[in-house]
Structure formats: structure tokens, C-alpha cells
Amino acid sequence: MAGLATNLPAYLIFSLVLFSFGLVAALGRRSAIGIFMGVELMLNAAAVNFVAFQVLRKGVIANDSWLHGHIFSLFIIILAAIEAAVALAIVLRTFGSRQTIDADRADELRG
């Protein structure tokens, strides 16, 4: 437990746990929002990895004074936000026409 804050494998294992729960949620959940929440968890797991490597492995990347890890995870957060906007729009539209958002039932190809 000592030195947990600067122990890189601990962060990797945590992000791996987050990723696997996200995967289970994405594959197992029936409703579209459940799938979307799983995807959010997976994105968060990746972002944690980027920041952990940037902070705890300084001097390995070429000129790492540019905080590449932080920028990557910032863009992950932003693209997850845009994805959330479009996902809500799709959920809205499927709910409008089909009264439910169970992913299994949305199987017709028509509009």
C-alpha cells in the first residue's frame, strides 16, 4: 500500500478493472443507454492510462514537456461529450418511433 500514489501498475490495474466493467456493461446491457454507459467507462479507463503514463514516466517520450498524455485524455473527454449528444439524439428518435430503447427490439432496417 505504501507509495500507491506513484505506483504505475496500480493505475493500470484500476483502469483495466474500469475497462472490463465497461465492456460487460456495453455487451450485456439491454437498453441503449446502458450500452452508452459502458462505452463511457471504457473511455474513462483509457484516459486514466494516458495521464498515469504522462505523470509517472517523465523523460521517456521525446520532448514530453508538451504534456501529451493530458492533451490526449482531454480530447477523449471532449469526444465522449459529443458522442453523448448524438447518442441522446438517437435514443430520443428511437424512443419517439418505437416506445422503447431495448437494443434487441430495434432490429428493423427501415427508418
Next chain:
Amino acid sequence: MSLAEFLSGLNQLLGTGIPMAIFSVLSAVIVILLFAMPVGGFCTYLERKVAADFQERIGPNRVGPLGLLQFFADGIKMFLKEDSISKNADRWIYNFAPSLVLAGSFGAFAVIPFSAYIIGTDLDIGVFYAMALGSLVSLGVLLGAWSSDNKWSLIGGMRGAAQIVSYEIPLGLAVLSVITISGSMSMHQLVAQQAWPSPGGVGHFWNVFHNPFMFVNFFIYFTAALAECNRTPFDLPEAESELVSGFNTEFSGMRFGLYALSEFADVILFACIASAIFLGGWHVPFFDLQSLNIGLSVGELDLSPLVQSVLMIGVFLFKVAVLVFVVMWLRWTLPRLRVDQLMNLCWKYLIPISFFNLIGAAVWTWAFEGRSILQLLGQVLGVY
């Protein structure tokens, strides 16, 4: 210098070996329990007194001298009233929502700069951190309303969340223009740069008078802050006439007291942030408080910073009091907006105006290398 370092500095003098963590919790207790909550409670009394003055009646004067202890009596009454949770309310979220709301509104008191020497904690992302915690409040309102399984509170909660959420954008753009001008996010730096302009100094006087765009931005910030705390022209979520006091219909006793306290804490918080980043925090026109020097000193400890700090806190709290009074004044003058007027005001007026103000402020700082009108005037008149 953060409050915790100030306390631990005091501790080194007394020699007791208390670790630093205790002091950060102590600083939190001092700012929240001894400043935010009492002043929040006192505001309820003040609001009723001010309202009484506007309507030429006396207002509460039974409890204690001039009714000063009224808020204390209200607090005890709410503490002792029964807290009935309705049968099919969602117990878990029902209890979780108030702590989200309170964490959002009281947590942001950490970055308020009371004086040059006293600040809860001088985060490098001070203003951004305050906005981040502000977004927790909208979540708490939504969850609290949704979990009490009452049609009115649900509609009130949805409206409240939509209103708080959409007014965060003009708020953010106004704060952005302040950051464009002063080039730093930490509250201490933001206020330190608003000193009275002196030849060598870095101050460019209050941000409100920095340039015309900033003047308009202050009013946009104030309007958005009013909408953020559901205050008067925008108090749609708790509209008594339509929604039976909106999202807190189902809350009784102390739970309702907590929501009311967090609403007042929001008002004080936005008044503090507005007076810090727009009205120059502890700075006084024509005179720099930090250069005030009183000869007396106890032992080797020079007392003048202490006296300066007290004066600065007084100036800062005076500005906060003026802003809070204006908020209360608005409550008894302006009618309530309809939902579509409220949303149109935000999306069609406040956001475009704050867009152009941001561009204007940036062009101004670029053209005059960050100097304010006052500094330019000083140069024209050859003062410095």
C-alpha cells in the same frame, strides 16, 4: 497563502505539533461552518427584513433584539420538524441528492479570496474549479426532484436543471473574458491584478472598469448568476404559484432547510466570485491597502499585515453585502419570467452578446497591451 498555512504558521509560534492535515480540515470548518452557514442563515432574516422595508411593514422583530435571532429560531424549528419521506420515494437517491447540492455550493467557498493573506486554498485553477463544483448543483437538483416521485417536483426539477444548465454558458463566457484580460486562473492572481494603477505596479484597477466590454460582461455574469441560483426574475423551478414550490415540494423539515441554505450559499458564493473577479476583491480605489503601515508590533511580530488583512476582509465583505442586497432588491421589483422568455433570453441574447464581448475584450487587451482605460487616461494626462 492559504488559510491552512496561516493556521500552521500560528501553530509553529505556539509550538504544538499538530500535523498540517488537521489545519486544512480546520480551515474548511472555519470557512464553511463559521462563515458560509451563519451568513447564509442570516440572509434569510435579512431578506425578510428587506422585503418588509420595501412593503413598508416591520418584518420579524420578535425573536431577540430587532429580530436578529429569527434565523436561529427558524433553524431550530426546521431541525425539530418531522422529516416524512413519501412511501414510493426513492430512498437512496432522496438522501444522496442534498449532499450533492451542498457539496457543490459549499465546496466552492475554498477558492474565495477574503484578503491578500487569507484564502481557503489558492488553487492554480481557482475560477475553473468553482465552475466545476457549480455543475454538481444542477445534478443534485435533478436527482432530488426525480426521486421524490411527485409530478410537481419532477417538472420543477427538470425546469430547474434545464435553466441552471443553460445559464452556465454565459457564466463561463463571462469568466473567460476575465481570464483573457488577466492571464491567470488563480483567484489570488485575479484579484492582485486589480489594484489601483501605480507607475511601477501591475494593477489596472477593477476589471469592471477595465474596458467597456468588461462592463457589459459583469452584468451578463450577474444575470447568469441570478439564474444559476434560481433567484427572482428566474425563480421558475420554485415558482410558488405554478409548481407548488417546485422541486422541493416533497421536502419537509431539515431537508427543506438544507436546500434553502444551499440556495442562499449559492447567492453568497456568486456574490463573492463576482466581487472578487469583477469588483476588485479587497482593493480600494485611490489607495493600496497593502502599503498601509502601522508602527506597532507585538514582540517581533509586526501587526500591520494583521490590521491590513482585517481591513481587506471588511472591504471585500462590504462589496459582497452590496451585491447580495441588490439580489434581494430584485426579488421585490421584477416579475417572474415565463419559461420560453427565460430560455430565449439565455440562448438568443446572453450567449451572442457574451460571444462578442469576449472577442471585444481580447481585441482591447491586444491593442492596448492589457492596459485599462484608467491606465491609458493616466498616460494621456502624463501622471505616469
Next chain:
Amino acid sequence: MLQEFGNALSFVVLAAILPPVILFIGKFFRPSFPHEGKLTTYECGELPEGSAYVMFNNRFYLVAIVFLVFDVEIALLFPVLLLFREAIDIGGSVAFQVFALAFAFLGVLFVGLVYEWKTGDIDWVRDAADRRQHLESQEKAAL
């Protein structure tokens, strides 16, 4: 720097545990007579029927979507505009670069806002019937 975060964290933690503590302490002092009438949700006296989870038309969601995009825009603009003052002191070309970058960003999203405005999506019209009447009034105004 971590000490600063520690102070900020202690503020948030204290504020978060305040409500449960107060409500728990109050439990011993508060009367508690759960009576059938008292426990049903408040409906101005009548018996509540149907659950509260009624659906809404989607103007709330349009606001949430547009807010999300503009909130992201503000979060991205914070670090860039933070440097503006510093870039001015460094020199004209750097300042121009930061200015052009930030306000191209702002301009593109302002186009999005204008699009919303023109197609009437951020009009807070209550529901389909009002929307048709809203559109007819626009046409009359246009003639």
C-alpha cells in the same frame, strides 16, 4: 501543490457529509408519526394517481444537447485564452496565433448557434400544436 488539493478536498468532503450528519442527528429529536395520508405524495389534497414518471416533449433534450456542446467549447477555450495575456507580452506573432486559433474556434461554434436559431430549434415552443401556430405566426410576420 498537493497540499492545495488537500485543502480543497477537505472543503468538499466537509460539505458533502454535512447533510447526512445533520439529518442523522436530527433523527433523535424529530417526531416521527408515519401516517398513511402523510406518506402519499402531495397532490393538493387529492389522491395521487399514476406515477410521476410521465414523459416530456423533447425541448428539454435539445437544450441538454446544445448545452453539452457549448460547455465543451468553454472547457477547451479556458487553457488557450489563459495564455493570451502572456502571448501579448511575448510578441505580436505569438499573440496573433493564439488570437486567431481561439476565435476561429469560437466563430465556428457561433455558426452552430446561428443554425440553431434559424431553424427554430432553440425556440422554447411548448409542443406540436404550438409549434405549428408558432411557424404560422412567423410566416405572417414574413409576408
Next chain:
Amino acid sequence: MTLVDLFVAFCFVLGAVAAFFTAFHPNILYGAISLIGSLVAVAGIYGALGADFLAAAQLIIYVGGILIVILFAVMMSEDIYKRRFFEGARKYIFPAIAAGVIFAGLARITLGADWSDVTKPDFEPTARAMGWALVGPYALVFQYVVVVLLSGLIGAVIIARPAVKMKQLDEEITKSGEE
């Protein structure tokens, strides 16, 4: 055992437990509520790693934006209290196995590697450095992201537009076409 280690350990446990409930809780709303827990835990970890701007950005965008959208969607779409039963554990079997295999494989790799050259984090404010990075090497990405933002905004609004409005807009287009 400094306080930071304690805090990071608490964030790990909070994040893992919240992610577990997000995946497995029968009621979708409690899944969304526990998603708040894991997002706040990740924000705490960013703070412990010294990425202060990221922690605040995570709070503003995720907790203040995406979760509001998710909660609106959840509240609108299904009547949570009708279905209290567990939606059949059968459908969780395959994903759980797949995730378990991936977890075991990657965990073995990470624990196998030698993390000797881990450096001490030097805690400097990151907001200004990220700003210079966004203006410097990432300037193109910065502009690209805004185009993605715009397309996402317009796309989402077009999809979410109520059907009745689409008919009006189509009529307007056809009418203007005839003139």
C-alpha cells in the same frame, strides 16, 4: 502511508465498486447514479496525479454535462419502477467471460513488466502548459475538434428534431423549390 496514498486507494475502491454497479445493477437509473461515483473517482485520481485542469474539466464535462444528458434520457425513456426483476443473468454470461479473459491477459502482462524506471511526479500547474500544447503542436487537432463539435451539434439536433417539425421544414424546402 501518506494521505495521498490513502486517497488514491479510496478512489480505486470507489471507482471499481461504482463501475461494478453500473454494469450489473438491474435498474438502469441506479446504473447511471453509480456512474457518477466512478466519474468522480477518476476525477479524484487526476487530482492525485497532479492533473488539476483535467480533474476540473472531467467534473464540468462529464458530471455536469454528460450525466445530465444520460439522466434526461433515462428518465424519459423507460418507466423504471415497472420492471424490478433482474433482466435475466443469461445475457451477462458471454460478456463476463470475454471481459474476464481480457482482464486476466492484460493484467498478467502489466504485472509481468518491470516498472523500475517510474519517475517521481513533479507537481506543477498544468493548465498553462496544456494551453501552450494546444496552441503549439496540437493547433491542427484543436481546430479539427471544433469542426467535429459543430458537426456533432448539428447532427444531434437534426436527429432529435420532432417529426412534426421535419414535415414543416420539408414543405418549406419544396415550396421554396417551386417558386
